[in-house]
Amino acid sequence: MPLPGVAILGSTGSIGTTALRVLARHRDRFAVRAVTAHANATLLRTQVAQWAPPFVALVEGDADMPASWHRGAAALVEAATQPDVDIVLNAIVGAAGLDATLAALGAGKRVALANKESLVVGGALVADAAMRGGGTVVPVDSEHSAILQCLSGRDASAVRRVVITASGGPFREWPTDRVRGATVQDALKHPTWLMGRKITVDSASLANKALEVIEAHFLFGLGYDQIDVVVHPQSIVHSMVEFRDGSVLAQLGVPSMELPILYALSHPDRLEDAGIPAFDPVAASGLTFETVRHDAFPCLRLGIAAGRAGGAAPAVFNGANEQAVALFLDGRMPFGAIAEAIETALDRHAGLPGGARDALWHADAAARRTVKETFGC
Ligand SMILES: NC(=O)c1ccc[n+]([C@@H]2O[C@H](COP(=O)([O-])OP(=O)(O)OC[C@H]3O[C@@H](n4cnc5c(N)ncnc54)[C@H](OP(=O)(O)O)[C@@H]3O)[C@@H](O)[C@H]2O)c1
Structure with missing residues (x-):
């Protein structure tokens, strides 16, 4: 029996590199069959040397990359639908992860979903793709992994x-x-x-x-x-x-993402893993909660x-937030203006229709444009 194949979309990011660290301890259980990055060719080369996955994609690839690598956003969908891939760990940041989630579910794969933006922008589309293609979503977010673990069997x-x-x-x-x-x-x-x-x-x-x-x-x-x-x-x-x-x-x-990543790969089973940091209730004592x-x-x-x-409003919220955060990180918008930018975009576009993928992308683009225009960029 071949090992279950894993595609890691966003392998060069925080979740992607943590996932590879976890998978390195479970080489007898899973095979890495695809890795993708956006622009970090250097780290991607190192990962390819370590894992030799048959499918590699660099979205912003250029003539200097190896000829066997794929490039462009469509390569994410290709990676997610490779026949030898069973589990797609979607660790892309932002709405850019949506199409790969939909494609993977449509092809009947398990999606270990870190890319929460997929669900925020296209929640109904994700449910529909899973129903039609037979794929399943298992959350990687530690909070949702916790909820899933508490709900299991109930x-x-x-x-x-x-x-x-x-x-x-x-x-x-x-x-x-x-x-x-x-x-x-x-x-x-x-x-x-x-x-x-x-x-x-x-x-x-x-x-x-x-x-x-x-x-x-x-x-x-x-x-x-x-x-x-x-x-x-x-x-x-x-x-x-x-x-x-x-x-x-x-x-x-x-607080470590290793456990929720491992659980998303093994759900509903649990794997032995001595690398997951042990929990010591005495060391963790003094737990507090606030409003x-x-x-x-x-x-x-x-x-x-x-x-x-509902409708397109979550896509507008997400698009406005992504744009505002990018401007903040560029030093072009104060932190306090992130919420103002989102509110302005929601006031203008929350009523746009949701539903189809194209309508959601239209809402996403409108939100980003409004944020840029309002803040003079
Ligand atoms: N980090 C966490 O602990 C954590 C916890 C829970 C949930 N999440 C979720 O997991 C997702 C990833 O978070 P992260 O912290 O790992 O982000 P990150 O460190 O910024 O990594 C993002 C990854 O996605 C790739 N990427 C960026 N833009 C892309 C695009 N337009 N098309 C294709 N690939 C793209 C990046 O490639 P390059 O390296 O080439 O730029 C990188 O591999 C997010 O949705 C986040 O909310 C993260």
């Missing part, structure tokens, strides 16, 4: 609500006015997780939690009234599920409202 109708935990980010205790003027350096100092730049900024603004609430809505079929967010600065309790009798189950662990300061972090409220509005 009747979904017995769920009263889920509580998603948030670290609160680097500005958790900052006065609201100071948060608005935070620098790029401030925003990139996450207290508990080491991640790519975009999600680190999203964690500082709590836009990431809004994306996760929408992700939970689509993944678990929950109403927005059934999804709460609580700040938990230690990032040990990864999320909780409350059942209708009041019983609450939680999943705990040290979200919505005045300081308006992105969360805006994102949940976009999720509730």
Whole structure:
């Protein structure tokens, strides 16, 4: 029997490199059959030398890359649908990951989904592709992995609500006015997780939690009234599920993406892995929980409202956020303007129709354009 084949889309990023570290301990269980990057040819070359995957793609490839490599965005879909690939770990950042998710599900693959933006932009399309192609989505986000693990084997109708935990980010205790003027350096100092730049900024603004609430809505079929967010600065309790009798189950662990990545590959089984950091309840003691300061972090409220509005609104929220974060990271927009930019884009475009892929891309483009125009770029 050949080993299950894994395609890692975004292999050069934070999740992609962590996944390869996990897979290196399970070479007897999985075979890496495809890797893709956006522009980091140097790291991709190193990975290809270590893993010799039959399919390699560099989206922004040029004449200097090896002739056997594929290039262009269409190569992501090709990687995701290779016949010898069973599991697609989608670790691309942003809406750019959507088409590969849809293609993989349409081809009947398991998608280990780190790219939460796929679900935020095209949640209904993702469900439809899975239904038609027979593919399945297993979340990589630690919060959703926790919810899945708490739900496994239990009747979904017995769920009263889920509580998603948030670290609160680097500005958790900052006065609201100071948060608005935070620098790029401030925003990139996450207290508990080491991640790519975009999600680190999203964690500082709590836009990431809004994306996760929408992700939970689509993944678990929950109403927005059934999804709460609580700040938990230690990032040990990864999320909780409350059942209708009041019983609450939680999943705990040290803040490391290795476990949720491994679980997304092995679900519903569990693999022995001595490399996963061990949990010591005594060392982890002093767990605290706080309410979200919505005045300081308006992105969360805006994102949940976009999720509730439905249609193209989540795609507008996501597109505006991606554009605003890019401008912030370029030093062209203050931190506090990220929420303003999203609000402006939602005011103008939230009513656009959702549904088809083209309509969602139209909404995404309109949101990005509005953010650029409003902020003079
Ligand atoms: N990092 C975490 O701990 C974490 C936790 C939970 C969920 N997630 C989610 O996982 C996803 C990846 O996050 P990350 O932190 O790993 O990001 P990252 O470090 O920025 O890595 C992103 C990866 O995607 C590639 N990429 C970027 N833009 C692309 C495009 N337009 N087309 C194709 N590939 C592209 C990058 O290639 P280059 O290296 O060539 O640029 C890189 O391999 C995000 O959706 C994030 O929200 C991350």
